[in-house]
Amino acid sequence: MRARFIFSALATTLIGTAPALAQDDLSVDQVLGAWQKQKQIFHEAQSSGLGQTRGLKLIAVEGVDAAETAPQQGVSVTASTDAPTSTDTTPMDPNKPLVAATATTTTTTAPLVFGQLDPELQVNLQIKFGFDSAALADDQKPRLDKICQAMKLSDVQLFRIVGHTDTAGTDTYNERLSVLRAKEVARYLVEDCNITASRLETLGLGERFPLNQDDPRADENRRVEFQALS
Incomplete structure (x- = not known):
């Protein structure tokens, strides 16, 4: 059964992390x-009823709608000032405001429980996006080649693609941008790497989990994380 990790609130504390x-x-x-290690850890956490699992800290994240984590169903990220629609495939312009178009989903008020892996277990990729943009530039696409190859070779059924930002900008802006960038990476993996869309789900956590806690605006905090859920 695919791990969803969307449950009622879970009290826990965020601790400092070493470089991932x-x-x-x-x-x-x-x-x-x-x-493979991640998948085993998530399986152990699920089997134990979300109890404490070595290498994993479960953190209740308020304000993130559970529907945002749904597996990709024809998701497109577009540059437009119009209201988003599920069929909009307008090419992105990095210089225009961003909106996301997704299939209709059922929302819930339950907070999401995010599985924060120990630094040595995380797989992070720094992808450079334009200012105020989620468009994936051509020169950044080769950086996803290893991820693409690994996904094709892996037996993992469900990956979570997590967008993270630094602290420049407001909380709301950063969360929105991180969602769009995670979706854009997923779109590339589906359309250009032929990864099955149902194997991917996306999540944007904004500035909540900086990689470099000593410098919240550091470049390394702007990253995309790849988790093997099941």
């Missing part, structure tokens, strides 16, 4: 190994 694994420094085999 940068995707650029990992081979495809190392990415696969990290994902």
Whole structure:
């Protein structure tokens, strides 16, 4: 059964983290190994009723709608000033305001429980986006090649793509931007790498979980994280 990790509120405390694994420094085999460990940890947490699991801290995240984590169903990220629609496939312009178009989902008020992995178990990738943009530039696409290769070789059924930002900008703005960027990475993996859409779900957490807690505006905090849920 696919792990969803969307439950009622869970009290827990965020602790400091050491530098996590940068995707650029990992081979495809190392990415696969990290994902296998992640999958086992998430399975143990699910089997124990979301009890404490070594290598994983479960954190209740308020204000993130559970529907945002739904597996990708024809998601498109567009540049437009119009209201979003589920069929809008307008090419993105990095210089225009961003909106996301998603399939209709059922919303819930239950907070999402995010599984924060220990730094040595995380798989992160720094992707450079334009200012106020979620458009994936051509020169950044090769940075996703290892992820694409690893996903094709992996038996993981469900990946979570998590967008993170630094603290520049408001909380609301950063969360919105992180959602759109996670969706854009998922779109690329589906459309350009031929990854099955149902294997991917996206989540934007804004500035909540900085990689470098000593410098919340550091470049490394602007990243995309890949989790192997099941």
